[in-house]
Amino acid sequence: MYNAKAVIVGIVIFVALFTSPFWLSMMGQDYKSTGIELPKGEKECIEDVQFMRDQHMRLLNEWRDEALRKENRVYVATSGKKWNISLQNTCLKCHSNYKEFCEKCHTANGVDPYCWTCHIIPQGSK
């Protein structure tokens, strides 16, 4: 091999740079939880936590279409409990702390939903 020394050094540098994100993340900080504050005194949301975390935005879209277009304004959860379909009057009644609940997670995930240009955030939290 011509210039074996230079080539090998080059390969080593390339591999080190290429895999640097993995090394940095190993040395760096652990994943930090967003530290959202759950509503106090409430044990259950309408569905289980995993579903709400993953799908709450799609659920809200579905709620909107069911309530506005089909006049189905009641949601019967898998637990059998009935919920009035309303972001403002059902969701935000428990999740009343906008800054510590909605905003913290949205900011951490870099999303900027424009729910609040129309829907009203509970008083005293923004």
Next chain:
Amino acid sequence: MNKSRRSFLKVAGFSAFALTSGMAALSGVAQAQIAPGKYERAANALHAKRWGMVIDTRQFKGPEDYKPLIQACHSFHNVPHIPDNQDIKWLWLDSYAHVFPDDMNAHLNTHTRESMYPLLCNHCTNPPCVRVCPTQATYKMDDGIVAMDYHRCIGCRFCMAGCPYGARSFNFKDPRKFLANPVPNPEYPTRMIGVVEKCTFCAERLAVGQMPACVEAANGKILFGDLEDPNSTVRQALATNYSIRRKPSLGTQPGVYYLI
């Protein structure tokens, strides 16, 4: 390659079938519901085949009599008052010449001619606004109410051009700047800049068993009920009184009747 025409057609036909049947199954999945629960209507919701309104203008003595109705509607729905030509109107007043420009009967009494009349969305049977909306943000529901989904409105204002009654208002400015803080009714959302809004026949109140805000505030001077039901109060009122509608010649079939 040594394929006969016959075997090629066999393979092609089978592939086409497999592809299209797979597509059909997939599209079914794509429309599936996300929530694991079920949706239903509230037990106390009011139902009708076709909601309609009868306004007994004979019982209103002057424009002042309509004030509490407008106040009730606008404060319930957080409708701002903007003091220029960009005002938002859900329920408002105008003169006879503007309300009934067809002027079907030439020699009406002066009281009828000089009165002010309450105006709102007519919730037409053939709503032009719904036909022209490019995003289906406005649509007609099964009970005859012409509703709005502000999430979908792109602010093109075709519906405003389509509506022959001027019942739609555009939010040229952020409406929250013209509302008190906190808003008059924190249970109801506001609108945002760039969307069109109008009277909803209080679909959200009917859904929980309440009559529309203006009907409640009118103490029986406005009737609200099912136009398809011959025994309903609105049909009884129409059967025993002379009524007119706005611009009937256009064929939109308004759901708001005026007793004069």
